[in-house]
Amino acid sequence: MTYDLQPIVPRQYEGEMVFLYGDEGAERNLPLNKKEVAAVRQRREREKDFLMTFDRLPHRLHLLSFDSEKPAPQVQEGLRRNAVKLLAALEADRVETLAVSGEGTLPEEVLALVEGLTLADYRFDRYLSKDTYHLQNLVIDSSFVEQEELDASQRLWNRLYWCREWVNLPVQDLNAARLADELQSIAADLEGVTCTVMDKRQIESLRMGGLLAVNRGSVDEPRFVVLEYNGLTGVSSKTGSTSKSGKTSGTGVSCAAGRPICLVGKGVMYDTGGLNIKPDDYMQEMKSDMAGAATMASVLFAAADNRLPVHLVALLPLTDNRPGFNAYAADDILTMYDGTTVEVVNTDAEGRLILADAIAYAAKNYHPRLIIDAATLTGAAVRAISTFGIAAMQQRADNELTLMKLVGEQVYERLVEFPMWKEYDDLLKSDFADLRNCGTTPQAGTITAGKFLAHFAGEVPYIHLDIAGVAYFSKPQPPYRAGASAYGVRLLYAFLQMQYKD
DSSP states (O other), rough: EEEEEHHHHHOOOOOOOEEOOOOGGGGGGSSSSSSHHHHHHHHHHHOOOEEEEEEEEEEEEEEEEEESSHHHHHHHHHHHHHHHHHHHHHTTTTTOOOEEEEEEOOHHHHHHHHHHHHHHHOOOOOTOOOOOOOOEEEEEEETTTTHHHHHHHHHHHHHHHHHHHHHHHHHTTTOOOHHHHHHHHHHHHHHHHEEEEOOOHHHHHHHHHHHHHHHOOOOOEEEEEEEEETTTSSSSOOOOOOTTSSOOOOOOEEEEEEEEEEEOOOEEEEOTTTTTOOOOOHTTTGGGGGGHHHHHHHHHHHHTTTOOSOEEEEEEEEEOSSOOOOOOOOEEEEEOOOOOOOOOSSSTTOOHHHHHHHHHHHHHHHSSEEEEEEEEEHHHHHHHHTTEEEEEEESSHHHHHHHHHHHHHHHHHEEOOOOGGGGGGGGOOSSSSSSSSSSSSTTTTHHHHHHHHHHHHHSSOOEEOOOOTTSSSOOOOOTSSSSOOOTTTHHHHHHHHHHHHO
């Protein structure tokens, strides 16, 4: 989709147009005749949120009414969701170009509708033999939006697109090595971004027992990808020698330019459950188990695209979880990167094992001001809050999570905070190792997973985001179609915009 800014006079525009109308005080400026105005007025007496279509042959005028007196986040999310209805009307007529204007409307409301159209227009169709409908061009009234703001938004939306593509791709076409190669290629084209790709030999040298164990059942080798963007100096703090392939040897260290925020993303490219294999109804859609890694890479790339003044390191452990070869088993005891020993209780609790190595690596090598992880980690999170938000936990990061919750309300990617009470530590005690990888009871599954990971953050402020309910939708959930959503990218990007100060 392309986006163009130009002056629009709604009454004179000849083409398909959507007109936003949120305030009765602007009624006299509606591009409608008296009979149409009366129909809109009568409809708004019953409800304020609706879509009406008027013929302007050979085109149509779509009037999108909304209640501007609601809280701003609700108004904007309503416009994003109503974009689905609008897009359905456009698809029926195979409309290629749509103009966007309005009256009694704020710039952020116009951008919310444009964002909603962008999110709703996405569909994973690369494997379909027949062409599918897409809106080709949006012409936006330049009286509402500045070019710089639109360009920045478009770059963010591009990262949302690719995040969704990666999560939707089946493992046959996107395994750990291929994703690592793609991330390295993207990083090479972005100013201020470096990419370190560690192969199995290097992971073995680091003694990442969790990542290596999960990978033992797979024919595909693991990768550990470290992306770094330093928008504070424009120079990466990564040290070490770089080969022609772009791979860097050695471990990373933080530079004096500022302690980074580390973004850790779960990258299980496909999850069978391992030897604790999943039943049929839980196996479907497990290509999405790398959504955390896709999310964190996309956040870092979006920050680099728009030159945010932040210092970020994204750490992405990548592997699939299979039951083949010498697959790790329940009762195995693993030694993690930081030396912690872990008793394996269930091989389907693999995500926390690969994340633990990456979190410990971040804490030791980058001395970050904050570690944030994102992971499709527990079905318990979905059972607790369904598909309407993110289960969040924090350790020594109360202020940061408070801000993130506020940001989540603004962008409507909302958080529910779960407790990290010390009593939950007892559920992870093992008779044979320092920790178990699962709780001793089926209760509090989301919390025990977060508590397990918090151990590896040590004294570093830490936020855990369980995105299991929102990373991938089995059925449409406006403004998203079924499939990957990139939920969390807008949240973290806005969080970085609002809180980072060196």
